[in-house]
Amino acid sequence: MDLHTDNLLGFLGTFGRQDERNVLTLNVLLLGDRQSGRSSVGNALIGGDGFQTGICISGDAVTTKHRLLCRNFQRFFRRQGAESDLTLRVVDTPPMLLPRPHSVHELCPEGVHVLVFVARADLPHDNTRLEEQTLFGPGWRRHALLVVTHADHLEEAGLHPSDYLTQTSDWLRALAEEAGGGVSFVDNSRDWPSIRGRPLRDRLLRLSAENHHRALTVRTEVSL
Numbered sequence: 001m002d003l004h005t006d007n008l009l010g011f012l013g014t015f016g017r018q019d020e021r022n023v024l025t026l027n028v029l030l031l032g033d034r035q036s037g038r039s040s041v042g043n044a045l046i047g048g049d050g051f052q053t054g055i056c057i058s059g060d061a062v063t064t065k066h067r068l069l070c071r072n073f074q075r076f077f078r079r080q081g082a083e084s085d086l087t088l089r090v091v092d093t094p095p096m097l098l099p100r101p102h103s104v105h106e107l108c109p110e111g112v113h114v115l116v117f118v119a120r121a122d123l124p125h126d127n128t129r130l131e132e133q134t135l136f137g138p139g140w141r142r143h144a145l146l147v148v149t150h151a152d153h154l155e156e157a158g159l160h161p162s163d164y165l166t167q168t169s170d171w172l173r174a175l176a177e178e179a180g181g182g183v184s185f186v187d188n189s190r191d192w193p194s195i196r197g198r199p200l201r202d203r204l205l206r207l208s209a210e211n212h213h214r215a216l217t218v219r220t221e222v223s224l
């Protein structure tokens, strides 16, 4: 597997070919609040530690600008009888309620296949929603996957994930119900990123396949 950072890997097109194998390239956008665990989820997806993570000191965010990391997973799945690589292009974002659409568009001019919403289980959430619809259009839910991090805290508290969802904020519960890719609970304090990421990669690929690998266009003309 090759690890490519930032712009080292040119975009191959949604479907390309490499050494006679098909390559499916998916653009993935991480969204969420400060310290939600976005960068850790990005590392799990990529199977590395390229995104800087950490506790923010004196209110300064660890992730301060959009960052793209790419990784090719060889022979990740079979498509129409042929072995296919999966190339993930994962965009980490600063903690903002609204990502800067121009930055996302610059990194993913062809659009975004999967929106990964990251929220942490051990902190309360308010009901502020992102302007997803304004940014990605009305079909954004079909491309959304919710990842709840810090699942280790739920385990410690003896709380089952489904019980957690009944007790959490309205917006998180609504998102869990609306997201086409459903909800994944992860404990990012355990295992190697690559191992943690495998079920997320599978889920992400399944979701994108359900959307026939169509990408959402990021609307840059809206003033937010």
Ligand SMILES: Nc1nc2c(ncn2[C@@H]2O[C@H](COP(=O)(O)OP(=O)(O)O)[C@@H](O)[C@H]2O)c(=O)[nH]1
Binding pocket: 032, 033, 034, 035, 036, 037, 038, 039, 040, 041, 052, 053, 054, 055, 062, 063, 095, 149, 150, 151, 152, 186, 187, 188, 189
């Ligand atoms: N215990 C635990 N810690 C986590 C988990 N996910 C992330 N962290 C830690 O939470 C802090 C913030 O994570 P980070 O990925 O940088 O969050 P970001 O600000 O949203 O990018 C870091 O110190 C991580 O190591 C988790 O699932 N469990």
Ligand SMILES: [Mg+2]
Binding pocket: 038, 039, 040, 052, 053, 062, 063, 092
């Ligand atoms: Mg971060």
